[in-house]
Amino acid sequence: xxxxxxxLIVAAVVAVGVALVKIGAWKGGVxxxxxxxxxxxxxxxxxxxxxxxxVRTAQPLDTGSPLxxxxxxxxxxxxxxxAAWARREAGDLRPRVATxxxxxxxxxxxxxxxxxxxxxxxxxxxxxDCAFRHGASVGGVLxxxxxxxxxxxxxxxxxxx
Numbered sequence: 001x002x003x004x005x006x007x008l009i010v011a012a013v014v015a016v017g018v019a020l021v022k023i024g025a026w027k028g029g030v031x032x033x034x035x036x037x038x039x040x041x042x043x044x045x046x047x048x049x050x051x052x053x054x055v056r057t058a059q060p061l062d063t064g065s066p067l068x069x070x071x072x073x074x075x076x077x078x079x080x081x082x083a084a085w086a087r088r089e090a091g092d093l094r095p096r097v098a099t100x101x102x103x104x105x106x107x108x109x110x111x112x113x114x115x116x117x118x119x120x121x122x123x124x125x126x127x128x129d130c131a132f133r134h135g136a137s138v139g140g141v142l143x144x145x146x147x148x149x150x151x152x153x154x155x156x157x158x159x160x161x
Contacts, residue, residue: 059136060134061147067106069148073144076140076144077148079133080130080144082148085123086145086149089149102154105150105153106150109149109153
């Protein structure tokens with residue numbers, strides 16, 4: 001076996017030592033960056049959870065079948081006396097839904113409330129105030145009106161045989 005010069009051994013040890021230090025520094029930087037990213041993602045997740053909680057609680061309808069008012073929807077309905085409003089509106093609308101299916105009546109009510117219904121200034125202000133006070137959108141309040149109207153109009157139909 002050939003003899004290895006002592007300076008070559010020292011150079012190899014120094015090179016390995018420098019490489020180990022550089023690898024350690026690189027790994028430390030990666031670990032620090034990783035922990036920064038993890039903390040950032042945790043903050044983003046917390047904020048998204050709050051946003052989604054707010055969106056979920058600001059919806060006045062349950063998504064079951066058929067659609068129905070949840071607790072917020074019931075509060076909005078009570079604030080506006082939406083059932084009384086629906087009874088008043090239903091009088092003129094009954095002929096338009098007389099032959100419709102329950103689904104079509106529901107669709108008609110949403111369309112009517114969003115496209116045809118024009119509240120007077122007082123009721124428009126009440127709708128906006130209600131949305132503000134309950135943390136809902138005006139569209140959400142109109143959805144409550146549509147469901148109340150649907151329920152009145154469906155109550156007029158003969159029960160299925």
